[in-house]
Amino acid sequence: MNISIDREALAKSVQDVMKAVSTRTTIPILTGIKLTATASGVTLTGSDSDISIESFIPLEKEGKLLVDVKRPGSIVLQARFFSEIVKKLPQQTVEIETEDNFLTIIRSGHSEFRLNGLNADEYPRLPQIEEENVFQIPADLLKTVIRQTVFAVSTSETRPILTGVNWKVEHGELVCTATDSHRLAMRKVKIESENEVSYNVVIPGKSLNELSKILDDGNHPVDIVMTANQVLFKAEHLLFFSRLLDGNYPETARLIPTESKTTMIVNTKEFLQAIDRASLLAREGRNNVVKLTTLPGGMLEISSISPEIGKVTEQLQTESLEGEELNISFSAKYMMDALRALDGTDIQISFTGAMRPFLLRPLHTDSMLQLILPVRTY
Structure with missing residues (x-):
């Protein structure tokens, strides 16, 4: 792999995917960030196996050149060091080149770092989600819904299901409910979907908090795709996967x-x-x-x-x-x-x-x- 890339765009993507990288993981490669360069741009991936975030940097945006891919390829770099290096590089352009044995050279101005990388083929693959049933919410509304519910989830693991927010979709409406059994927060919103979809899932509060931090404030649509055990949020140049919590959420309607x-x-x-x-x-x-x-x-x-x-x-x-x-x-x-x-x-x-x-x-x-x-x- 050999690319030159805009430092600000790289730093923003690194910051986003870092939200999914855990220092405490049983899979050592997950302490790294995966970089993949193709003819269309550069993709960064971070994951802790509960949350996975993928951020894409296109070749250009609004007429500004962001990436020049001289040689496609992929590498996994230690997230903690790579993120600190990117933040502190002196020039606006960063060159990243991989050599034999996954050695990676990062150059900017007169500064050069040599990092030992890992084989990207060993990085776990992100879930493949069939995008049949998609519904949309504007990003700013999605952030508001999270803010108005997620604080009421339980912080105790004695009832793991209560550490998540219950998302129920039916009749063109999304109902989000969170409770720790001492209080309850509920928010309803109308949604747009291609067909009549209905779901009843529980999304971990931690995942929703991290999602809220990386969503922009604009009203651009976020596509939401549900499956039996995963949810995918798709915003522009960003994929956010989260596992769902197992079990049945308590019937809260009778508490009201x-x-x-x-x-x-x-x-x-x-x-x-x-x-x-x-x-x-x-x-x-x-x-x-x-x-x-x-x-x-x-x-x-x-x-x-x-x-x-x-x-x-x-x-x-x-x-x-x-x-x-x-x-x-x-x-x-x-x-x-x-x-x-x-x-x-x-x-x-x-x-x-x-x-x-x-x-x-x-x-x-x-x-x-x-x-x-x-x-x-x-």
């Missing part, structure tokens, strides 16, 4: 209360800031608990007590408050996570009693909800 005894509408930002202030003392106490009490005249009291440190109380005017009086305690962290995920200046919170789960929703849409279980305080 259908009636409420107390309903309030609050300004999202004011409410979030009040919870944030109350949590300053709650953090020191046990598991960050804040108490909410309804008062006459549509007022709320938000308070927190930490016996060793002190007490905080704050009153807040709601936009509206209807139903029974309420005295409820909950995790400040869960409440703040939920509020940050919701769009809109005002939100509606519906309670069905002090010990029942309660719902947070933006006004005028049912495309999104957050559910939180209260905390018992004795």
Whole structure:
């Protein structure tokens, strides 16, 4: 292989595929990045066998020459060293040439590195996915959907299925649900697909977090292809594969209360800031608990007590408050996570009693909800 390549384009691709490279792997070659040069451009691949990312650099883009392939070929280079080298090379153009025994020479300006490469034929092949059932979501919407759900996945491996987000596709709608059994986040979006597709899969939260980091913010479409055990996200010049989690996701629809005894509408930002202030003392106490009490005249009291440190109380005017009086305690962290995920200046919170789960929703849409279980305080 012998190529010269634009350093910025190379650095961007290296940064993207590095998100899939693990230092802790039982397959030594997976600590490397695979480079493949063909007549049409250069492909970089990184994988930890759960996630695989492939980034393609075309010969030219928008009239700018990015790659000159003098001799096609492929090589695997140690990811950690290669990524650091690329970042720090002095000139805009990088030459990469492989010699006998996979020795690889990287030149830029007056700088020359010689790296011991590995045989690219030994690098595991990426899954071959039949692209029969494809649906599309704009990249910026996909990032929003991930942001509004993935934070609620479980971090505990006791129930591995809960470490992922449940993606259900039917009737032209995608419903994404995440829960750690103490809270739940759900988001619905309309999707475009060629034919009537339906799926019910669980994508690891870790995969979705990494995908979100490398997607651009534009509204260009991302193709999504599902199979029995893999999902593929295809953006421009980027393929992102993730394995799916095995097992059945719990039926969450029955957890969502259908009636409420107390309903309030609050300004999202004011409410979030009040919870944030109350949590300053709650953090020191046990598991960050804040108490909410309804008062006459549509007022709320938000308070927190930490016996060793002190007490905080704050009153807040709601936009509206209807139903029974309420005295409820909950995790400040869960409440703040939920509020940050919701769009809109005002939100509606519906309670069905002090010990029942309660719902947070933006006004005028049912495309999104957050559910939180209260905390018992004795």
